[in-house]
Amino acid sequence: MTSPKPALSHIEEGMVLGGDYEIVRASSDRLELGAGSMGAVYCARDLRLQRNVVIKTIQMQQIQGERERREFLERFMKESVIAAACRDPAIVTLYRASEPDETGFAWYAMEAVENAVDLKAWLEKHID
Numbered sequence: 028m029t030s031p032k033p034a035l036s037h038i039e040e041g042m043v044l045g046g047d048y049e050i051v052r053a054s055s056d057r058l059e060l061g062a063g064s065m066g067a068v069y070c071a072r073d074l075r076l077q078r079n080v081v082i083k084t085i086q087m088q089q090i091q092g093e094r095e096r097r098e099f100l101e102r103f104m105k106e107s108v109i110a111a112a113c114r115d116p117a118i119v120t121l122y123r124a125s126e127p128d129e130t131g132f133a134w135y136a137m138e139a140v141e142n143a144v145d146l147k148a149w150l151e152k153h154i155d
Contacts, residue, residue, distance in 0.1 A: 037130070038069065038084065045125050047075045048082055048136050065090070065099070071136065073122075079139040080122060084132045100126065100133055107135045 040058060042050045048071040053060045060068040066085035073080050085103050090096045107124035124135040 038067070038132070042130075043074070044071070044082060044130070044132075044134055045123065045128075045136075047073055047123075048080060049074055050082070066132075070139065073136070079141075080136045081119075081139045082134050082136050084134040087127045087131050087133060103133050110135070110137070 038050060038058070040050055040052055044050070050058070051070050051072055052058055053070045058069065060070060060081065062068070066083065069082045069084070071080050071082045072078075085099065087096055087100065090099050104124065104126065107121060110118075111121040111124070119138040119140060122136045122138070125133060127133045
């Protein structure tokens with residue numbers, strides 16, 4: 028068993044992004060739902076609409092060079108536009124996207140799926 032990855036940034040429990048989305052713990056021992064080299068996914072509470080959401084972030088400070096930052100941000104924002112255009116019961120709804128702010132993050136808020144299945148774990152269990 029591997030130990031959890033440390034938080035990539037200064038995102039903390041209780042932090043509010045975009046004035047509406049309060050970061051909450053994913054579990055008693057983890058802040059993030061998941062993390063990669065450039066960002067992380069967090070649970071949050073939509074304070075305005077009183078619903079649970081998921082926040083996907085990218086940490087712009089991790090990207091070296093202005094050109095790379097612009098390209099990465101363009102890809103991230105394009106991903107959010109494409110995700111927002113998708114309409115299918117099997118695809119989560121994207122609620123809002125934000126370019127980097129004073130936190131140094133670009134992020135988007137999307138529908139939280141309760142009791143979601145971890146596809147990788149399911150495949151490992153059911154496929155030889």
